[in-house]
Amino acid sequence: RRSIALSFNGNIVNMGELRSSLGLPEGLSDAHALNRLLLGTLEEEGSIQEAVKLCMDQVEGAYSTVCLIDDGTLLAFRDPLGIKPLCHGCGEGIKAFSSESVGLDINGLEYCGEVSPGELLWIEEGRLHRERVRYSGRRAFCAFEFAYFARPDSLFNDRYVYEARVQFGMNLARRFEDVASRCDVVISLPETANDAAYGFHIASGLPWEMATRRHRYVTQRAFISKAEERELILARKVNILTRKIRGRRLAVVDDSIVRGDTTRSVVRRLRAAGAREIHLFITYPRIIAPCFYGIDMATYSELIGAWRTPEEIAEEIGADSVNYQPIEDYVKATGLRRDELCLGCVTRRYPTPRADEMAREMWERLQSGEEERGRIYEGWC
Ligand code: SF4
Numbered sequence: 001r002r003s004i005a006l007s008f009n010g011n012i013v014n015m016g017e018l019r020s021s022l023g024l025p026e027g028l029s030d031a032h033a034l035n036r037l038l039l040g041t042l043e044e045e046g047s048i049q050e051a052v053k054l055c056m057d058q059v060e061g062a063y064s065t066v067c068l069i070d071d072g073t074l075l076a077f078r079d080p081l082g083i084k085p086l087c088h089g090c091g092e093g094i095k096a097f098s099s100e101s102v103g104l105d106i107n108g109l110e111y112c113g114e115v116s117p118g119e120l121l122w123i124e125e126g127r128l129h130r131e132r133v134r135y136s137g138r139r140a141f142c143a144f145e146f147a148y149f150a151r152p153d154s155l156f157n158d159r160y161v162y163e164a165r166v167q168f169g170m171n172l173a174r175r176f177e178d179v180a181s182r183c184d185v186v187i188s189l190p191e192t193a194n195d196a197a198y199g200f201h202i203a204s205g206l207p208w209e210m211a212t213r214r215h216r217y218v219t220q221r222a223f224i225s226k227a228e229e230r231e232l233i234l235a236r237k238v239n240i241l242t243r244k245i246r247g248r249r250l251a252v253v254d255d256s257i258v259r260g261d262t263t264r265s266v267v268r269r270l271r272a273a274g275a276r277e278i279h280l281f282i283t284y285p286r287i288i289a290p291c292f293y294g295i296d297m298a299t300y301s302e303l304i305g306a307w308r309t310p311e312e313i314a315e316e317i318g319a320d321s322v323n324y325q326p327i328e329d330y331v332k333a334t335g336l337r338r339d340e341l342c343l344g345c346v347t348r349r350y351p352t353p354r355a356d357e358m359a360r361e362m363w364e365r366l367q368s369g370e371e372e373r374g375r376i377y378e379g380w381c
Contacts, residue, residue: 002042003070006035009084009099010062011294013354018058034065042069049131052077052120056134060352062142062293064115066097075122077133081140081351082117083293083342085156088128095123100154111155140342140351144295146334147284148192148255159335162195167333168283168325169199169253173206176323179279180204183251189266190214190238196283197253206251211244231265238266246274256284257313257322258297260304264317277320286310286324289348289363292355297345299372300362 012018012030019026022036034055041051052075055063062083066076076097078086089096089104089111098104101111115121118134142149145156152162173180186206188197191214201208215237250270257263263280270278286305290298300306304313314322327346331338344350348359366372 002039004035004039004042005068006031006038006065007067008034008063008065009086009294010064010079011292012059012063013061013292013352013358014059021058030061030063034059034063038067048073048075048122049120049133053133056080056118060354064099073122073124075120076115077120078115078117080118080134080136081138081342082114083140083142083351085141085145085150085154086115087155088112088115088121090128093126095126095128097121100151102151102154105153114157138351139340141336141340142293142295143330143334143341143343144256144284144291144345147330149295152192152195157335164333164335165192165195165283166199166202168330169196169201169281170203171199171329171333172196172253172281172283172323172325173200173203175326175329176281177204179321179323180206180251180281182249182277183279184248185209185211185244186251186253187211187245188253189255192255193253193283196255196281200251200253200281204251209241209244211241213239213241215239231261234262234265235269240269240273242273245270247276249277249279250275251279251281252319253281253283255282256287257282257304257317258287259302260313260317263319267318271318278318279321280314280319280323282322282324283330284325285327285330285346287345289345289359291345292350292352292358293342293344295345300366301372 008031018033037055038051041054063079064084064086068074085099087101089109091109096109104111117139118132120133121130146164150161154161186197186200186208188194190212267278287303288306310322342351350356
C-alpha cells in the first residue's frame with residue numbers, strides 16, 4: 001500500500017457525490033477524499049500527473065494542496081480556477097511551497113512565483129518539474145483575500161496586498177466624499193484595515209488617529225469564533241483610546257461586515273467612549289451570500305448583508321452610516337480583472353456550477369419560507 005501526507009487550503013463543494021462514489025463514511029474530511037483519489041491512482045501504478053488529473057476531473061471546489069508521497073516526492077497543485085493562493089520558492093538546496101509569499105520570506109527563501117490554476121509542480125531528486133494538468137480558460141482568485149485574509153506584506157499578482165488596501169481606502173474617501181467631509185478624524189479597526197485607513201487619510205485629508213490598539217498576544221479571529229465568544233475576544237483584542245474619540249465625528253475604516261455582531265460591538269464601545277457620530281467605511285463590498293470554498297460563512301441566515309440594505313445595517317448596528325466600497329472600485333484596486341476573481345459572496349454568482357446551483361436554489365427556498373439547517377454544501381445532493 002502507498003501512503004501520503006497531505007495539507008490543503010480550501011473546501012470541496014461536491015463532497016456528497018464524492019462520498020458516494022468513493023464509498024467514504026460520513027464525517028470524513030475533504031482531505032481524506034483528496035487522499036483517497038490520489039492514492040487510488042498511485043496504487044494502480046498510475047503517475048503523479050494522472051492522480052492529480054483525476055482529482056481535478058472529479059473535485060469541484062477550492063484546493064491548494066501540498067503532498068509528500070512515500071517515495072519522497074514533494075508535490076503541489078492548485079484547483080483549475082486557482083481560488084486559493086499557492087506559491088513556490090527556493091533557497092540553498094531547498095524547494096518550498098506556501099500559501100502566501102510571506103511564508104517564504106520569513107524562512108529566508110526566495111519567492112519564485114505563483115503556482116498557476118490547474119498546475120502541478122513536483123520535486124523529484126531535487127529537481128523541480130511543472131505541468132499544467134487542467135486548463136479552465138479563466139481563474140477565479142478569492143477576492144476576499146485582498147481585503148481580509150492575506151497578510152499585507154504578501155505578494156499576489158506581483159503586487160503587495162497592502163498596496164491594494166491603501167487604494168481601497170482612497171476609493172472609499174473619494175466615492176463617499178460627502179460623508180467623509182462631515183467627519184473630524186479617521187480611525188481603523190486593527191490591523192487589516194490600517195492600510196485602508198492610511199489611504200482614506202491621504203485621499204480625504206482627514207487626520208488619522210491610531211485610536212484603536214490591538215493586543216499583541218490575542219490572535220483569535222473574532223468573526224470565525226463562536227457567537228458567545230466573539231464579544232469577549234474583541235474586548236480583549238482591541239482597546240479604544242477614549243481621549244482620542246470623545247466628542248468627535250469618526251470615519252471608521254474596516255475590512256468587512258460578515259454577521260454584524262463584531263461591528264455592533266465596536267460601535268457600542270465607540271459610543272460609550274463618547275463618539276459624536278460614527279460613519280463606517282467598509283473596504284469589502286456588502287457580503288450577500290455564503291462562501292462554498294472554505295471561508296466560514298456558509299449560510300445566508302448568518303449574514304447581515306444578505307437581508308438588509310446598508311441603511312438598515314447602519315440602524316441595526318447603531319452607526320450613523322455604513323458605506324461599502326462598490327464592487328467595480330474594489331476589483332480595479334486589486335489589479336485583476338473581474339473575470340479573474342471569485343466574487344461569489346458579494347454577487348451570488350459563483351465560478352463553479354454546483355456552488356452556483358446550490359446558492360440559487362437555497363436563496364429561492366428561503367424566499368418561500370424554508371429555513372436553513374447548517375452549512376448549505378453539507379449533505380446537499
Ligand atoms: S465566495 Fe467570497 S470568500 Fe468565498 S472564495 Fe469566493 S470571494 Fe472568497
